Each structure stands twice: as structure tokens, then as C-alpha cells.
Amino acid sequence: MLRTRRRYSDAFKAKVALEAIKGVSTVADLASRHTVHANQITQWKKQAENALPTVFGSRKGDDTRRQEELTDRNYQQIGQLKVELDWLKQNLSWTVERKRMAIDLRHPSISIASAGPSPQHGLTTGITARIRRTSN
Numbered sequence: 001m002l003r004t005r006r007r008y009s010d011a012f013k014a015k016v017a018l019e020a021i022k023g024v025s026t027v028a029d030l031a032s033r034h035t036v037h038a039n040q041i042t043q044w045k046k047q048a049e050n051a052l053p054t055v056f057g058s059r060k061g062d063d064t065r066r067q068e069e070l071t072d073r074n075y076q077q078i079g080q081l082k083v084e085l086d087w088l089k090q091n092l093s094w095t096v097e098r099k100r101m102a103i104d105l106r107h108p109s110i111s112i113a114s115a116g117p118s119p120q121h122g123l124t125t126g127i128t129a130r131i132r133r134t135s136n
Helices: 010-022 027-034 038-057 060-092 096-102
Strands: 110-115 127-131
Touching: 010 027, 010 038, 027 038
Parallel strands: none
Antiparallel strands: 110 127
């Protein structure tokens, strides 16, 4: 005759293990009262004693909060990069004239190298500008 394996809930295991840790009654008494083998109660007791230091030492709340902050920062950066990419996609399709109008010639990092025809292309219109690197 086969017996099916009994499964115990975590709450039941914790209750029996706590009673064994307290030592109010013997393991044999607990085994007969809860109809569990004494060796099983001893195992649960050892598992509970080994897990107790992690209960008070674990900072899952801090880890979760840090992870959420990191996720929020990443989503914010993704949003910012998406806006910049959309702007670039829109503005890369500008005509040459539109790009020239967008350049502020009075900006301190731009100096006029030459005005008039471009020596490379022989164009008679436009301004060739050189951008100087400025230290931040």
C-alpha cells in the first residue's frame, strides 16, 4: 500500500520549528502532537536557526529602492535620448539654407574664416565658418 507524500505549508513548518527552538516541549512531544516525524522537526529547526541571521541582516528594502531609482534614471535618460534623436531626425532633413539660418554667427565658439567664394567648391555664395574648440 503506497502512501502519498505529505506536504506542509511554510507557515506550519515555521510554527513547529519555532516551538522546537523555544524548547517548551521535547521534539518527541512536538512530533506526536503535530503528527510529524521527529527528524523532520529537527531539520526544520536547523533551517530556521540558519535563516535567522539573514532576517535581520537583509536590506531588501534598500536594494529594491536603489533598483527603482536606477530604473527611473535609466527611463529618464532613454526619454531624453529619444527626444534628442527625434530632433536630429527632423533637423537633418533641413536644407542648406535652413542650416545656415540656424547658425548663430555671434556665438563665441564660431569665428568667420572667410567670406565670399569657397576656395574648394568655387561657390560665390555662403560663408565658410570654422568652429573653435572651447574648454568647458
